[in-house]
Amino acid sequence: MIDKKVLTGVAAAIGASLCCITPVLAVLAGSTGMASSFSWMEPYRPLLIGLSVVVLAYAWWDKLKVKKQDIECACDPDEVGHVSFWHTKAFLALITLFSAVMLSFPYWGDSLIKSDTPKVVYADRDSLVKTTINIKGMTCKACEATVEKVGGEVKGVAFIKASTKQKTAIVEYDKRQTDIQSIMKSIGTTGYKPVSYKDDYGLHQAENISK
16 A cells, blocks of 8 residues: 555645646637636645655655564565565656656746747737736746737737736737627636736726636
8 A cells, every 4th residue: 555645745746736737638628617626726836845845755754764683574574585565766757856856846847838939910000909917826837828828819819928027918919809807708718817917007907707
């Protein structure tokens, strides 16, 4: 049987990245409706990362410490010298590697959905509008890429650039083909919430934007 503390570490690692992994997978699957499923976990991400690191560190310490010869445990060899794979260092190493991949996903997940092919939108310069959307919930490069992918697919959007640091997405669109409300509604399906936008007329609060 797998050690409970190892399972706890893996579960924490997966949970810490679900808020970023789910939107990316939803975009890749073409079903943004499921993208916001785990957005509620985003505030707990630092705690889950810490829990995963602590639990796996303890698991390694417990595995590498010197065992007292007079104490038998479930990980001791059986009569023929065999040790269950679930209690070997090799298995713990695989679990640690898997957890590292999960925890680091927010830093490389954007490569899964980024496109090197620029979007071409035919529009008159006079009909292009540049707007800055303020967005809650973005925490990493994968979040930025998800917002850019979904927002950029709205017909009439010529340019979109999201920033986790600024908590914004700068959008340029053809006002004859779409409007800012449609763009924000599309972005809202990812689980990242547009809360306001700023244009030449000032700052406006977003209303009735679906999460």
